Amino acid sequence: MSIAITGANGKLGTLILSHLLDHIPARDIIACVRNPQAMHAYQARGADIRFCDYDQPASLAHAFQGVSQLLLISSPILDNAARLQQHSQVIAAAKQASVSHILYTGFAFPAPGASSLADLHLATEQAILDTGIPFTFLRNALYMDFVGSLPLHSAVANGCLTVPPGDWRFNAVSRADLAKGIAAVLAEPKKHLNKTYELTASHPWTFHDLTAALSELSGKPLVLQENPEMESWLYGFLLQINTSSVSRGLEQLLGHPTTVLKESIRPFL
Ligand SMILES: NC(=O)c1ccc[n+]([C@@H]2O[C@H](COP(=O)([O-])OP(=O)(O)OC[C@H]3O[C@@H](n4cnc5c(N)ncnc54)[C@H](OP(=O)(O)O)[C@@H]3O)[C@@H](O)[C@H]2O)c1
Known part of the structure; x- marks a missing residue:
């Protein structure tokens, strides 16, 4: 077995690499990156570090030699x-x-035509299907990071989280959960051939849940207030993607429930 990971030095890739090193020998792992010099620590552990730039096909041919x-x-x-x-x-x-075997990190519950993002991920999945190579589609939910773009600090300071009206429901999860689930797939790839996973929180959460979690973390009472005047690029983006559908796929890969909301938002406070 020889597992290559592209974007291995990115935020998600680094977490996947760390988990994978706990489960399979480093000599079976190939980290494909644009800056191999920055990967000394993994090289020292025995992983193969290869130069890979999506825009340089020659680098890809070299990086994928001998990869299963x-x-x-x-x-x-x-x-x-x-x-x-x-x-x-x-x-x-x-x-x-x-x-x-090609495994691909797409986006959860992509509806054709709903957004250029959904279409990009579906088109990539189709390109993989067209090769006839066995696949695993790992469709990631919205990263929990989006809460960092919400006015959490002012909400704690003012005792009020303000959001636009709407039936907002979220399936967002932490990268840490996603990485652990994806590493579990990579550690036993044959179990996951030709499967598609929607990797989301096990249950959708709402702005009421977020307000309660903020209240608990800050130790201050908070209320939720809807403001129809509120405008932000973020809400326009959220309306284009399916943030509410959930699946138990990630929970099953993890072998335990996804991280609770309070803990997932802690890094953003
Ligand atoms: N589900 C979500 O909410 C969500 C949110 C944001 C992004 N995403 C997607 O999830 C992916 C992983 O997330 P992340 O947080 O790990 O992102 P990230 O930290 O930005 O990592 C992106 C990785 O892609 C590499 N990369 C960029 N251009 C490349 C190229 N031309 N050739 C080869 N490698 C290249 C980067 O390498 P360098 O260090 O050399 O630039 C880096 O390792 C993102 O790339 C994006 O497609 C999902």
Whole structure:
């Protein structure tokens, strides 16, 4: 077994790598990164570090030599057409290198046509299906980080969390939970061939739940207030994606429930 991970030095990739090193020998892990010099610590543990740039097909051909499982962590660039081009180059190189299993981190519950983000992830999944190579689709929920863009500090200071009206429900989870679940798949890849996982919180949570969690963490009473005048790019984005549907997939991979809301938001306070 030889598992390659792209974006291995990113925030999600680093967490996956750490978990994986606890479960399989380092010599079976290939970290594919744009800056191999920054990966000394993993090299010292015995992992193979290879240069990989989605925009340089020659680097991909070299990086994927001898790889059996490839985890493609989706590219972070915002231009979805360019992003699809990058993903397509990775997938073509995986086929060329006779990779036997492609795993891909997409986005949970993508509805065709709902957003360019959903379409990007569905198009990438389709490109993987078109290769005929066995796959595993790891569709990540919204990272819990989005709460960092909410006015949490002023809510604690003023005793009031203000949000736009609406039936807001969230399936967001921490990267830590996602990484642990994804590492569990990578540690026993054959169990997960040709499966699609929606990796979300086990239960949806609401702004009322968030207000209660903030209250508990800060030790101060807080109320939730709706303000129809409120405007932010964030709410426009949230309306384009499915933030409410949940699945037990992540909980099952973890072997325990996802981290409770109070603990997940603690780093953002
Ligand atoms: N579910 C969500 O809510 C959510 C939110 C944000 C993003 N995402 C997606 O999830 C992915 C992983 O998240 P993350 O937090 O780990 O993101 P991140 O910390 O920004 O990591 C992105 C990784 O992609 C690598 N990368 C960027 N351009 C590349 C290229 N041309 N060739 C090869 N590698 C390249 C980066 O390497 P360098 O260090 O060399 O730049 C880095 O390792 C993101 O890339 C994005 O597609 C999901």
